[in-house]
Amino acid sequence: MKIAVLPGDGIGTEIVAEAVKVLKALGLSFEMESALVGGAAYEAHGHPLPEFTLKLAQAADAVLFGAVGDWKYDKLDRPLRPEQAILGLRKHLGLFANFRPAICYEQLVGASSLKPELVAGLDILIIRELTGDIYFGQPRGRRTAVDGHFPGAEEAFDTMRYSRPEIERIARVAFEAARKRSKKVTSVDKANVLETFQFWKDVVTEVGKEYPDVALDHMYVDNAAMQLVKAPKKFDVVVTGNMFGDILSDEASMLTGSIGMLPSASLNDKKQGLYEPSHGSAPDIAGKGVANPLATILSAAMMLRFSLNQEEAAARIETAVQKVLAQGLRTPDIYSEGTTQVGTAQMGDAVVKALG
Ligand code: NAD
Numbered sequence: 001m002k003i004a005v006l007p008g009d010g011i012g013t014e015i016v017a018e019a020v021k022v023l024k025a026l027g028l029s030f031e032m033e034s035a036l037v038g039g040a041a042y043e044a045h046g047h048p049l050p051e052f053t054l055k056l057a058q059a060a061d062a063v064l065f066g067a068v069g070d071w072k073y074d075k076l077d078r079p080l081r082p083e084q085a086i087l088g089l090r091k092h093l094g095l096f097a098n099f100r101p102a103i104c105y106e107q108l109v110g111a112s113s114l115k116p117e118l119v120a121g122l123d124i125l126i127i128r129e130l131t132g133d134i135y136f137g138q139p140r141g142r143r144t145a146v147d148g149h150f151p152g153a154e155e156a157f158d159t160m161r162y163s164r165p166e167i168e169r170i171a172r173v174a175f176e177a178a179r180k181r182s183k184k185v186t187s188v189d190k191a192n193v194l195e196t197f198q199f200w201k202d203v204v205t206e207v208g209k210e211y212p213d214v215a216l217d218h219m220y221v222d223n224a225a226m227q228l229v230k231a232p233k234k235f236d237v238v239v240t241g242n243m244f245g246d247i248l249s250d251e252a253s254m255l256t257g258s259i260g261m262l263p264s265a266s267l268n269d270k271k272q273g274l275y276e277p278s279h280g281s282a283p284d285i286a287g288k289g290v291a292n293p294l295a296t297i298l299s300a301a302m303m304l305r306f307s308l309n310q311e312e313a314a315a316r317i318e319t320a321v322q323k324v325l326a327q328g329l330r331t332p333d334i335y336s337e338g339t340t341q342v343g344t345a346q347m348g349d350a351v352v353k354a355l356g
């Protein structure tokens with residue numbers, strides 16, 4: 001079992017160190033190899049996704065990824081910005097299916113910004129399409145407008161697009177996942193305005209006919225954003241495009257107590273996967289040893305389950321995380337009165353200890 005470990009920037013290095021600690025404590029035989037990615041790789045090699053890093057990821061069974069990015073790189077040409085590393089990995093590895101499970105652990109009900117009764121028992125799965133949409137659509141760029149409200153003015157443009165096979169395969173992933181849960185899929189779109197998302201809705205509906213045992217409903221993204229904070233437990237599996245999924249998953253993270261709790265798995269059709277927390281490099285708290293490592297540790301559990309066939313080890317990690325929360329240990333993002341505040345490394349150590 002080969003794992004490529006790509007910590008990246010900011011808190012990426014701090015949280016990945018804790019996940020690696022937990023993986024090593026399992027006593028399984030992994031081959032782990034690390035490489036630079038993002039801003040760190042740009043500094044050392046002049047590119048956010050050097051050939052070596054990409055090859056390492058391609059040759060691995062799974063990639064454990066931290067986060068990339070820092071404000072100081074925002075002025076670089078786009079191909080050199082740290083974020084291009086994660087986008088490039090998704091593209092090159094064909095990681096079209098992004099699972100972002102938002103689970104509110106019993107112990108964290110009070111850490112959510114919503115009323116406890118709205119989030120207690122919450123367990124939703126956001127499935128975000130990850131290699132299409134306006135993120136990757138061509139053409140894009142800057143030019144002089146020839147029409148629109150201000151002909152002759154400087155303008156910028158991106159292209160939102162989805163092909164039928166791209167929608168079909170992510171829809172199947174969602175219906176299959178729903179079959180293993182409560183058999184309900186909500187497809188989120190903006191079909192009332194966008195051609196791309198009318199097509200999305202039509203194709204998801206067609207694929208849904210192959211899954212008569214799964215209930216399918218459709219919701220516009222603006223309403224979905226509202227319903228997620230009004231009555232989140234009405235959702236089960238949510239399937240949506242790349243950009244809407246990015247936004248809705250950050251929103252959903254607060255239902256679990258903190259963005260530091262939301263893991264993710266990005267899979268291709270070969271079960272090869274990249275596992276990363278849903279959050280970013282958090283430059284505002286980087287280097288302080290206070291970041292919550294649990295999203296990354298839970299992503300490592302997803303890696304064991306989805307890519308490495310180690311269900312038992314995955315469950316061990318998840319149980320250990322719940323134990324540590326039950327012990328009252330909290331990083332600052334999930335801290336509340338009556339609990340014990342700890343740092344990143346202490347949290348990782350506690351999870352290792354709780355593995356038993
Ligand atoms: P962010 O997710 O990094 O941070 C948002 C807020 O959440 C910050 O206040 C941060 O302190 C907090 N936060 C995030 N993770 C946390 C954790 N584990 N524990 C405690 N608090 C946590 O989003 P941002 O500030 O918009 O972006 C920062 C940089 O990260 C940007 O360069 C962005 O492009 C990049 N980014 C990268 C990824 C990725 O690598 N997959 C994902 C999102 C953002």
Ligand code: IPM
Nearest residue numbers: 069083086087246278279280
């Ligand atoms: C995420 C991040 C990325 C995205 C950025 C860093 C490219 O926000 O993984 O959610 O938008 O997909």
Ligand code: MN
Nearest residue numbers: 246247250278
């Ligand atoms: Mn995001």
